Amino acid sequence: MEAVERVYREEFGRVVASLVRRFGDIDVAEDAAGEALLVALERWPVDGVPPNPGAWLTTTAARRAIDRLRRESHRDAKHQAALMITDDTAHESTGPVEDDRLRMVFTCCHPALAPEARVALTLRLLGGLTVAEVAQAFLVPETTMAQRITRAKRKIAGAGIPFRVPSAADLPARLDAVLAVVYLVFNEGYLATSGTAVRDDLTGEAIRLGRLLHRLLPEEPEVTGLLALMLLTEARRPARLDADGTLVALPEQDRGLWSRELVAEGHALVRACLALDRPGRYQVLAAIGAVHTDASTAADVDWSQVAALYGQLAALDPSPVVELNRAVAIAELDGPAVALARVEALAGPLASYHPFHAVRADLLRRLGRPAEARAAYDAALALVDNPAEERWLARRRDGLDPRRPGEER
Amino acid sequence: MPQYFLAVNHDEAGAAEMAEMTMEQMQPIFEAVSAFNDELQEQGAWVFAGGLQDHAATTVVDATGDAPVVTDGPFSESKEYLGGFWIIEAADLDAALAWAAKGSKACAGKVEVRPFQAEPEA
Numbered sequence: 001m002e003a004v005e006r007v008y009r010e011e012f013g014r015v016v017a018s019l020v021r022r023f024g025d026i027d028v029a030e031d032a033a034g035e036a037l038l039v040a041l042e043r044w045p046v047d048g049v050p051p052n053p054g055a056w057l058t059t060t061a062a063r064r065a066i067d068r069l070r071r072e073s074h075r076d077a078k079h080q081a082a083l084m085i086t087d088d089t090a091h092e093s094t095g096p097v098e099d100d101r102l103r104m105v106f107t108c109c110h111p112a113l114a115p116e117a118r119v120a121l122t123l124r125l126l127g128g129l130t131v132a133e134v135a136q137a138f139l140v141p142e143t144t145m146a147q148r149i150t151r152a153k154r155k156i157a158g159a160g161i162p163f164r165v166p167s168a169a170d171l172p173a174r175l176d177a178v179l180a181v182v183y184l185v186f187n188e189g190y191l192a193t194s195g196t197a198v199r200d201d202l203t204g205e206a207i208r209l210g211r212l213l214h215r216l217l218p219e220e221p222e223v224t225g226l227l228a229l230m231l232l233t234e235a236r237r238p239a240r241l242d243a244d245g246t247l248v249a250l251p252e253q254d255r256g257l258w259s260r261e262l263v264a265e266g267h268a269l270v271r272a273c274l275a276l277d278r279p280g281r282y283q284v285l286a287a288i289g290a291v292h293t294d295a296s297t298a299a300d301v302d303w304s305q306v307a308a309l310y311g312q313l314a315a316l317d318p319s320p321v322v323e324l325n326r327a328v329a330i331a332e333l334d335g336p337a338v339a340l341a342r343v344e345a346l347a348g349p350l351a352s353y354h355p356f357h358a359v360r361a362d363l364l365r366r367l368g369r370p371a372e373a374r375a376a377y378d379a380a381l382a383l384v385d386n387p388a389e390e391r392w393l394a395r396r397r398d399g400l401d402p403r404r405p406g407e408e409r
Numbered sequence: 410m411p412q413y414f415l416a417v418n419h420d421e422a423g424a425a426e427m428a429e430m431t432m433e434q435m436q437p438i439f440e441a442v443s444a445f446n447d448e449l450q451e452q453g454a455w456v457f458a459g460g461l462q463d464h465a466a467t468t469v470v471d472a473t474g475d476a477p478v479v480t481d482g483p484f485s486e487s488k489e490y491l492g493g494f495w496i497i498e499a500a501d502l503d504a505a506l507a508w509a510a511k512g513s514k515a516c517a518g519k520v521e522v523r524p525f526q527a528e529p530e531a
Contacts, residue, residue: 112502159524160411162501170503 012128017100032065225283228269232289235262247392354383419492
């Protein structure tokens with residue numbers, strides 16, 4: 001039973017995408033894929049899992065879809081016509097692999113859909129999560145999520161959002177939207193905005209989508225960069241929380257707990273994408289992750305390289321958050337006073353961003369200004385929702401010693 | 410082929426700004442819109458287009474009761490009102506959005522893209 005569901009989940013995106021191309025209707029494809037699961041649950045435990053479960057599920061689902069469309073003769077002529085269609089979509093060159101799932105991801109992440117709908121559709125149709133699971137992932141009631149997904153599917157059909165890989169000219173912009181969805185799912189899992197500390201179901205799903213995109217678009221350096229970034233972040237997960245679930249900051253993490261396999265895979269991917277010499281945001285973030293995971297101790301981190309990479313990132317994708325992270329690296333190079341001046345300049349745009357207050361607090365602590373550091377930790381604590389981060393910040397704040405001058409510099 | 414409604418909305422502020430513009434300032438916009446219309450026709454995407462008079466020229470007719478009632482002014486007091494539109498044929502939303510981008514550039518305003526309910530029988 002569990003094995004069947006695992007295979008099904010793995011194959012779901014492929015089955016639905018293939019049926020959408022054939023029948024031109026997401027609802028028909030989704031329902032038929034669901035019926036194919038019921039058949040599989042009945043047959044596989046008896047007959048065994050077929051050698052090509054994806055093809056088996058697609059064939060079974062397609063038969064169900066045809067049966068249904070024949071039965072429902074009152075449905076409009078378009079569906080009837082679809083029965084005759086095998087593949088009428090123009091084949092555009094998408095590199096060596098032509099995969100319906102690639103068309104599907106561009107449909108799900110179309111800019112004409114609301115961002116939260118893109119995420120929901122991608123997880124549902126490509127990731128094979130149930131509507132209930134998607135709802136749970138984003139902490140909204142199932143009915144709300146069901147409505148969101150239904151509305152998005154209606155817009156795809158009604159407005160004529162195509163089931164197609166965008167032209168080469170549009171690809172970079174459209175790919176950005178796809179990568180943003182995957183990264184958002186990953187971040188929601190890695191640093192859940194509320195509730196539990198880490199949602200490994202979501203990080204796992206994001207990495208699975210990232211691997212799929214990388215297989216489908218191996219020559220797109222940002223796709224490789226995003227996968228590398230996620231793997232290098234995920235590699236550190238075992239060291240990220242201590243025994244009582246408190247966040248452990250990067251310098252204090254036990255590097256022996258990091259996943260060596262993921263670090264090695266991430267490093268190889270970083271090298272591969274940088275070799276293509278088309279730099280982008282995810283590649284630079286991955287390269288920063290590679291510098292951190294390259295050092296065998298926290299003291300060995302090459303901070304000048306980290307600072308230089310954040311400088312490159314600021315040039316590619318300027319934002320106050322990038323400047324904040326750059327200041328953290330600069331604190332290691334030029335000392336906390338220089339960094340604090342840079343951080344203070346970000347007070348306007350980042351006033352409600354809790355890492356801003358946390359970074360500021362840490363710099364004030366290191367400069368021997370415990371009263372101000374305490375106030376800054378309090379400001380961070382007032383904004384944070386994640387319990388592991390909250391405990392970490394509280395521990396930092398409570399460790400401040402008002403009588404002792406700065407412990408560093 | 411599906412048809413799309415490309416709407417250009419105006420508001421009071423925008424209308425006032427336009428009223429201030431000289432003919433010389435308007436000329437490049439007229440020319441750009443005219444070139445866009447030509448392109449729509451050449452590519453076979455053109456169905457219809459038009460610019461509307463100011464919304465003060467609107468009259469509402471309500472014949473849902475026993476006798477038609479005619480009143481002055483737009484039906485709703487919304488901030489935005491339809492200023493002009495194109496109706497085009499496009500294979501899918503991406504094609505319609507590409508036309509809308511060109512139209513927006515030409516008329517120097519935002520364009521709202523809405524699909525028509527059903528594709529007309531060929």
